[in-house]
Amino acid sequence: MREVRVRDTMSGELCLLDPDREVGIYACGPTVYSRIHIGNARPFVIFSLLAGFLRSEGYQARLAINVTDINDKIYTAAAEAGVGSETLAAEMTAAYFEDTGRLGIGRPDAEPLATETIGPIVELIETLVEDGHAYESGGDVYFSVRSFDGYGKLSHRPTEEMEQGEDDAGSLKRDRLDFALWKGQKAGEDSAWDSPWGPGRPGWHIECSAMAEAELGELPFAIHGGGSDLVFPHHENELAQSEAARGRALAKIWMHNGMIETDAAKMSKSDGNIFQLSEALDRFGPEAVVSYLISGHYRQPLAFGEEQLNEAVARVDRLRNFLRSREDTGQSLDAAGGTVAGAALEDFRDALADDFNTPMAMSIAFDLVRRANQEDVPGAGAALLEMLDLVGLGSLAMADVEEPEPEALELLGDREAARADRDFARADEIRDRLAELGWEVRDSTEGATLVPRQER
């Protein structure tokens, strides 16, 4: 078990994870009012892979990624589309599960929905009201920011300079800093839940406090994550609510991923410069999308463009070709302990243990590939496959599960015969024919083989 460190947004320090306790990770998932874009996939991938890596190191990890399916934007989008808000939310939740499922990196341990956590949400608000950290006003309930001393410590902002823009129209707040925990049902809103303050729905931040607690147990859990655009106000408010209600920190470490950018500007639904995850998967394939998402350090912004995805395709092809050339991908690495391959794997894991440095890790993987293509490196295939499993690319080893059909094999034999006769025109003709059937011919000193052409 390695010492694993992660950068904490609040302190700015690298923090060691406690190996003796469950590593509870809560990452903020999407608000389901439309299909998710590739930027939304970044935290899903990062936190899923992190949890998997921790498990592989022997940690007890539990990952929860929520779905926010109650939100102003959902009402607005549903009204525009002429469907019920609950219908839209259900459709988009299903689409989110489908799109992220296609990434091929598994699912989080828990994926709570706000609509299924209403009870705990109401209880949490009641606690805050009882303790004087929240107050009811005209069917709404607001959190009293000034009742909580530490407000602003996560996003490093002086309290005096800020305000919560949300809900200003109603102006039922006592203080401009306060934010809504519960919103009474308004005209035109087609869904509502019962509460001690009348029918309504949770505000934006409270659902995460409640879901995190429900899924990960006693506070504080180890890591709270999400996009860096959530630091303020979303996470600042979550932190305040939970800490005010429980008298304990919500999370030990706050871990935020950088934004995906097009032309040096953040990809954002509201700006319209988005590229949907489903389209990226359709056009470039899941491995390339994952490879792209781990190509930069998670905290940094990552440039997005067709060129970047095409590069990812090329990277993944190189890895796939290498695995294809190895006979040892199925064997255990134990036989190669202490070797070049074993050392590379150790380095790879070290990189991940150091603030989850995936680009550093991948450079080690590519280094191994080159060395093993140059000379005999026992266990290189097994080592690489183990590396790739850790970053969600293990499926690259399964590229050739389909055997060529008899027709293709017959053509390959014909081509070999043509080559033996030095009838290269015919040989090339057959190669083109095989390409049409979906096979690429690779000649080598041991003879010709067929590999599936990568289509996407």
Add this chain to the structure above:
RNA sequence: GGCGCCUUGGCGGAGUGGCUACGCAGCGGCCUGCAAAGCCGUUUACACCGGUUCGACUCCGGUAGGCGCCUCCA
């Protein structure tokens, strides 16, 4: 204006006080009947100006430019 971050070779993107990550693309070779795959080489990059240091791309200060949040947002 406040808080934070960034500026690396054609592109993407790591990293370190002294040993030219890695990937992609281009170019030139090797291999091949030709390709593909693979290998080798490739014009020696760290915004600018000072400072610290035996030595800085890496530390400190400043300048310029860019980005994020401060309003919904992964």
